[in-house]
Amino acid sequence: MIKHEQSEMEAVLGAAFSHALEFLRCLDERPANATANAITLREQLDHTLSEHGTAPKDVIASLIRSVEGGVLGTQGGRFFAWAIGGALPSALAADWLTSAWGQNAALYASSPAAAEAENVAGGWLREILGLPNGASFAFVTGCQAAHLTCLAVARDSVLRNYGWDVKTRGLAGAPQMRVICSARVHASIEKAVRLLGLGTNSIMLLPPNDDEVLEEAQLANALDEAAAVPTIIVLQAGDINTGAFEPFEALIPVAKKHGAWVHIDGAFGLWAAASPAYRHLAAGVVEADSWATDGHKWLNVPFDCGYAFVRSSDAHRSTMSVAAPYIAAGSGVRDAIDWNPEWSRRARGFATYAALMELGRSGVSDLIERTCRYANDLVNDLGQLPNVEVLWRPIINQGLVRFLDPRGGATEADHDRRKRSCRA
Ligand SMILES: *Cc1c(COP(=O)(O)O)cnc(C)c1O
Secondary structure, three states, X not given: OOOOOHHHXXXXXXXXXXXXXXXXXXXXXXXXXXXXOHHHHHHHHOOOOOOOOOOHHHXXXXXXXXXXXXXXXXXXXXXXXXXXXXXXXXXXXXXXXXXXXOOOOOOOOOOHHHHHHHHHHHHHXXXXXXXXXXXXXXXXXXXXXXXXXXXXXXXXXXXXXXXXXXXXXXXXXXXXXXXXXXXXXXXXXXXXXXXXXOOHHHEEEEOOOOOOOXXXXXXXXXXXXXXXXXXXXXXXXXXXXXXXXXXHHHHHHHHHHOOOEEEEEOOOHHHHHHOOOOHHHHOOHHHOOEEEEEOOOOOOOOOOOEXXXXXXXXXXXXXXXXXXXXXXXXXXXXXXXXXXXXXXOOOOHHHHHHHHHHHHHHHHHHHHHHHHHHHHHHHHHHHHOOOEEEEEOOOOOOOEEEEOOOOOOOOHHHHHHHHHHOOO
């Protein structure tokens, strides 16, 4: 690091600290949405790049001023859009320390502390989410990156079973693969499929039933249709709009019978497994081959943080590991580079370690149950108001309501217009 005067460091970090405390303290009073538009923000931020630089403390003061109106109150209790979490105090503090420590968490050798913290936190996550003891894991940037990680392993593994080694041969000429999922699948699966070279034509969308999930017979039929095609099945633990859980106990055995790889999108829903009251929703999910979930949503770890888990650690390592002459590969220790798509990387395990330690097992289940209760109350109470239509009552922590146009004789189009106008 460049050597700075201690007083300069104190001034800039102190300014950031004071502002952070003030920002967090005022979350309940600040607008939850943006109050400045893109033009204003750009004007505020777009200073001429200075020739000779700016003092660190002035940079931070300027940054704080310049983002005014463009920072959402997503961490506050009045923000209801998207699946976005807040930050537990210890997780936020650990995240600050992660930056201060500035570790490169690629290798055990480049940060023994980061490697061991991830090792421990990964084990805690497995335990709390009810995943197999031997499952390998990677701390990545989010569920999108977790999908990419898991589906890369799935692709290599499934094609290996068909006598095709993706690592050496690539995908040109490989057997055409198929990715089966619900039509409600999160678009991050499509993106992962695209980036992995499988092509969106490989995706087969099945229509969900009235409960917004796939059915056993439907999946069996889809698999029977092209029995000899290498297949990945993506099932949802917590649909993005409804929180619906696929019936894993019925679906996964069907998938296994056909030799398909089962991947779970459990971005937030997988956390239901941490609560005795909601665990039944995830029953059977443990039989899958890989799982993706987030730390920055329900666990309230600061952005960005996601987790990839793979049942077969051999398959996981085979896809991700890399060797180079200058890498000091550890023996008997965990090198994240063997499990992650990244090379150099942030030591993001510290924040998860802190969050899980702060909450403990019952703290996590309380968090899940409390927020589900809030969602339920919110939807029920909204439903009591005039001109509000409840479209979906929460299974876990989300419901759907529609704000109707109150004018007599309003049409569906009028209702939709009103709903759109409520967005802002
Ligand atoms: C948020 C979300 C994702 C994407 O996760 P990121 O953490 O934003 O990468 C994938 N699937 C579902 C169901 C989600 O809610």
